[in-house]
Amino acid sequence: MAEHAEIAAAALDAALAAILEHEDELGKLDSVAGDGDHGAGMARGFRAAVAADRNGSAGQIIANAGMAFANTAGGASGALVGMFIMSAGAALTDPIDAAKVHAALTKGIEAMVRLGKGQVGEKTMLDTLIPFAAAYGEAAQAGLSVRAAWEQALPAAEAGMKSTAQMIPKRGRSSVLREKSLGTQDPGATSIYYVLAAVGRVLAEHCP
Amino acid sequence: MAEHAEIAAAALDAALAAILEHEDELGKLDSVAGDGDHGAGMARGFRAAVAADRNGSAGQIIANAGMAFANTAGGASGALVGMFIMSAGAALTDPIDAAKVHAALTKGIEAMVRLGKGQVGEKTMLDTLIPFAAAYGEAAQAGLSVRAAWEQALPAAEAGMKSTAQMIPKRGRSSVLREKSLGTQDPGATSIYYVLAAVGRVLAEHCP
Amino acid sequence: MTYLFNDPINFREDMIEGYVAAYSRMVERIPDASGVRIAGGAHKGKVGVLVGGGSGHYPAFCGMVGRGFATGAVIGDVFTSPPGEQCYRCGKGVDGGAGVVFSYGRYSGDVMNFSMGEMRLEMEGIDVRQVIVTDDVAASPNFDERRGVAGDFYVFKALGASAWRGDSLDTVEALGNRVNQWTRTFGIAFSGCTLPGKSEPLFTVAPGKMELGMGIHGEPGIETGDMASASEIAKLLVDKVLSDAPLDAPSRAAVMINGLGATKYEEMFVLYGSVHKLLQAAGIDIYKPLVGEFATSLNMAGCSLTVSWMDAELQALYDYPVESPAFTTWG
Amino acid sequence: MTYLFNDPINFREDMIEGYVAAYSRMVERIPDASGVRIAGGAHKGKVGVLVGGGSGHYPAFCGMVGRGFATGAVIGDVFTSPPGEQCYRCGKGVDGGAGVVFSYGRYSGDVMNFSMGEMRLEMEGIDVRQVIVTDDVAASPNFDERRGVAGDFYVFKALGASAWRGDSLDTVEALGNRVNQWTRTFGIAFSGCTLPGKSEPLFTVAPGKMELGMGIHGEPGIETGDMASASEIAKLLVDKVLSDAPLDAPSRAAVMINGLGATKYEEMFVLYGSVHKLLQAAGIDIYKPLVGEFATSLNMAGCSLTVSWMDAELQALYDYPVESPAFTTWG
Numbered sequence A, B: 001m002a003e004h005a006e007i008a009a010a011a012l013d014a015a016l017a018a019i020l021e022h023e024d025e026l027g028k029l030d031s032v033a034g035d036g037d038h039g040a041g042m043a044r045g046f047r048a049a050v051a052a053d054r055n056g057s058a059g060q061i062i063a064n065a066g067m068a069f070a071n072t073a074g075g076a077s078g079a080l081v082g083m084f085i086m087s088a089g090a091a092l093t094d095p096i097d098a099a100k101v102h103a104a105l106t107k108g109i110e111a112m113v114r115l116g117k118g119q120v121g122e123k124t125m126l127d128t129l130i131p132f133a134a135a136y137g138e139a140a141q142a143g144l145s146v147r148a149a150w151e152q153a154l155p156a157a158e159a160g161m162k163s164t165a166q167m168i169p170k171r172g173r174s175s176v177l178r179e180k181s182l183g184t185q186d187p188g189a190t191s192i193y194y195v196l197a198a199v200g201r202v203l204a205e206h207c208p
Numbered sequence C, D: 001m002t003y004l005f006n007d008p009i010n011f012r013e014d015m016i017e018g019y020v021a022a023y024s025r026m027v028e029r030i031p032d033a034s035g036v037r038i039a040g041g042a043h044k045g046k047v048g049v050l051v052g053g054g055s056g057h058y059p060a061f062c063g064m065v066g067r068g069f070a071t072g073a074v075i076g077d078v079f080t081s082p083p084g085e086q087c088y089r090c091g092k093g094v095d096g097g098a099g100v101v102f103s104y105g106r107y108s109g110d111v112m113n114f115s116m117g118e119m120r121l122e123m124e125g126i127d128v129r130q131v132i133v134t135d136d137v138a139a140s141p142n143f144d145e146r147r148g149v150a151g152d153f154y155v156f157k158a159l160g161a162s163a164w165r166g167d168s169l170d171t172v173e174a175l176g177n178r179v180n181q182w183t184r185t186f187g188i189a190f191s192g193c194t195l196p197g198k199s200e201p202l203f204t205v206a207p208g209k210m211e212l213g214m215g216i217h218g219e220p221g222i223e224t225g226d227m228a229s230a231s232e233i234a235k236l237l238v239d240k241v242l243s244d245a246p247l248d249a250p251s252r253a254a255v256m257i258n259g260l261g262a263t264k265y266e267e268m269f270v271l272y273g274s275v276h277k278l279l280q281a282a283g284i285d286i287y288k289p290l291v292g293e294f295a296t297s298l299n300m301a302g303c304s305l306t307v308s309w310m311d312a313e314l315q316a317l318y319d320y321p322v323e324s325p326a327f328t329t330w331g
């Protein structure tokens, strides 16, 4: 459906805008225990993502965007987020409904876990993504629409993001510094939440 | 005379103490338009000067000290002050009187001018030394003692030193920066004044 | 501060362009890729050695490309692992038909991206090995979980020499891993560094303090200590490195004081004087030590001590002459 | 800041000791003197080339001692010309019986002290020539009254090559002077530097400003300008240097971006990219450019552009291979 494709494109645009708005904040979060490049890396990734080929279905657009993200962003997040978007896009076949979106999220998370060998509780973007996908799955099973399920799942993502402040990192560049990052939210968990929230706003505007 | 030799040694000790007291200030003056090492260089020079051989006459002690200064201090001031002290010492033969001291000062200045090709008004230590030697010469001719002539000549040195604040440098490391140093006293003119004043105090204490 | 840049977004690209313009007598751009390789391209029949990682660490990584040294380098943005796609393209760009070794300091982003590049190359039938450097004793008690920092140099040097003299892929890989097994680094920082276009440093060090065991990406240290004299710092570095000395290593070792950017040569020589005596007293037979900048962190102030033990086989690789923009020897 | 030192009074001595310990394979201490020379001592029958000046400028001056390069270096305290006595002792230490060339950047203290050393040596029957470098176009409109800064490198390189291949004292001196005649530098600073043991920098640069035409001893610039992008700075440097280009020089020239200490390689490559294009557009045939640190000013942030024009005779000297702790080439 052409309309879903347009929504996918708008969602990518909104994700880029959200990251640019928070680029400095994400860099600062990353500099607490990491190398300060998370904002710049996510911005680079989404800039490439919005410039990727936008022909085809929503799933194809998202997969292309994910490929461009992975090929451009660099860093741990470049690989992880790129693979997530690419795999989710590849799994998102028409016609789209909430169950399909949930399946796509699940595939994306699987790809990220395969690459990064992470799990919930390690102070990474998975702490935002996994609770979000779980909540989305429940909402989808309860029969909510793509858009309503997203709305209902967002608080779980937010709670997941916030929970990272109290975690000690086990993965990634900041893992050497364990205690240093206590009290600070994980940059990746934060950026993913901003993206999910931005996508939610696009769905709210465009979906029935 | 053993006593003159002791006074010469005490004068060198006092010069070192005066430079150490003002080392930081001299460095800061030099950093306005130069490289900030004048305090350290003068301290290095006088440390070597007080450690030099102290056998022989006052003149020999001073000449040895000057040689040690020149061999150790480095920089423009190391060569210039070292040659000044060495030449002045070599000219200072026993028995010492005010005329001899004036002749020694004159020889020292000649050596400094031969090496540095400077003259009064160029914002250097010569602006302290030349007026001092001139005033000392007048006092000596008027029949004053070594010590009284020194006392009478010191204000000329001080005035010379102060006059450098309004000069634009033509010699040395700071000469590239002409206007930058306007308003700041020349470090070399300042350190020489501190030395002359310290020597004056030694004379006041030990001379009849 | 980083002062010289145009649009910070183009920093990496501007840098590569200037680098290749300056050293075209030794290196060339890998076509359509964020990387450089030896001028004239990969040598047929020789193993290709691709080093890399983020930029901001020059002469790591692209300064170490040349005859007897790395075949090429893939170049990421400042402190950012290059994307897998670029690892793939540059890997392909250094392939001479005898296989490719990827070598880099262990950081999770690099591991992921180089591994993605490796998968792509292997799908095309190119045999790829990874020699991952883990020399930073501060990063973890477990050798395999450590970061790679200045010790990269010794591993790259051995890989480059082995590949250049015509060793097989298995041999090149094995020799590189042997050097890594015997290489240890510990670093300290006196000030943070600032990314191009930013006005605040990634971290700050309080006056009178120093950070112990910091990374080379502006990550702060694992511990904060009181600033000390050069000879006390020498003792601290030597103790940290030797406390983790490999048990099976011979007494001969190469030694490096690496400056992180703003800590200058004279200071490092003062430090080295004490380090030299302490290592000798500990029975180390110091071989061709190096004092300089080998893996920087933009203009961070700080330095690290690396000790790389060697037997006769590894010494021959260390002695092998190299010519590269940043490091050249007659042997 | 300078962080690594013991007693600041012993900084020079500690530094020399560490330097010689690190690079004993190439250099040795000149006995009873504040200087170093090529390992094994002066070569009989070859002209001795003694370079020097204060310390704080590494690799100038002692890093440039070795085969095909300077025979020795006399080392002063930080930013302080070595005393005449040391110039004498080190001059004697590099004498191989064919005469000695003193070469250094023109600063009044250096001129006085080297001249005092020269007098002593000539009293002993050693023929001494002085090749004084005057490349800093900022210092004066009169060529002879200029300071010597990063251009030292090209003059030393030529002197070293000429002496090493066995030229006569007259020839070595003449070639060194020819290089100086055709070498021009202009520098800028973004921050000051701090002497060992001091807590305040020698000068500060206001945020958003830069100093134009500063010296390499922490002397502030002759003018303060607004901070600009790398490409604008490239234009400024190229304009300043070319506005004083020697009229009689051929089109071929070596080009150097020299970092003052805290301005790092990646930044300098960004700058060089623009410089390269501008110089090419101005008709300069760029030959083997260099981007790195050649004459630093402790950890001052800033850089300079040097252009050293050359004909075939001077190019042969530039191409001559050298091996020294700081700079080695295969030719």
Ligand SMILES: Nc1ncnc2c1ncn2[C@@H]1O[C@H](COP(=O)(O)OP(=O)(O)O)[C@@H](O)[C@H]1O
Pocket (backbone or CB within 6 Å): A030, A034, A035, A036, A037, A038, A039, A041, A042, A074, A075, A076, A077, A078, A080, A112, A115, A116, A117, A118, A123, A124, A125, A126, A171, A172, A173, A174, A186, A187, A188, A189, C079, C080, C081, C108, C109, C110
């Ligand atoms: N193995 C992993 N699994 C999931 N997320 C990870 C992993 N490693 C790192 N991350 C995420 O990546 C973020 C850092 O991204 P970024 O700063 O862009 O990359 P880098 O760490 O390479 O500099 C972390 O905040 C964390 O959320």
Ligand SMILES: Nc1ncnc2c1ncn2[C@@H]1O[C@H](COP(=O)(O)OP(=O)(O)O)[C@@H](O)[C@H]1O
Pocket (backbone or CB within 6 Å): B030, B034, B035, B036, B037, B038, B039, B041, B042, B074, B075, B076, B077, B078, B080, B112, B115, B116, B117, B118, B123, B124, B125, B126, B171, B172, B173, B174, B186, B187, B188, B189, D079, D080, D081, D108, D109, D110
């Ligand atoms: N040619 C000269 N004649 C007389 N005095 C000079 C000359 N050149 C420099 N000076 C003096 O030397 C002082 C600087 O000394 P110092 O800082 O120790 O040496 P440098 O300039 O080599 O760093 C100046 O303040 C000035 O008084």
Ligand SMILES: [Mg+2]
Pocket (backbone or CB within 6 Å): A030, A034, A035, A036, A037, A038, A075, A173
């Ligand atoms: Mg990061």
Ligand SMILES: [Mg+2]
Pocket (backbone or CB within 6 Å): B030, B034, B035, B036, B037, B038, B075, B173
């Ligand atoms: Mg000075």
Ligand SMILES: [Mg+2]
Pocket (backbone or CB within 6 Å): A035, A037, A075, A076, A173, C079, C080, C081, C109
């Ligand atoms: Mg990173």
Ligand SMILES: [Mg+2]
Pocket (backbone or CB within 6 Å): B035, B037, B075, B076, B173, D079, D080, D081, D109
């Ligand atoms: Mg000086």
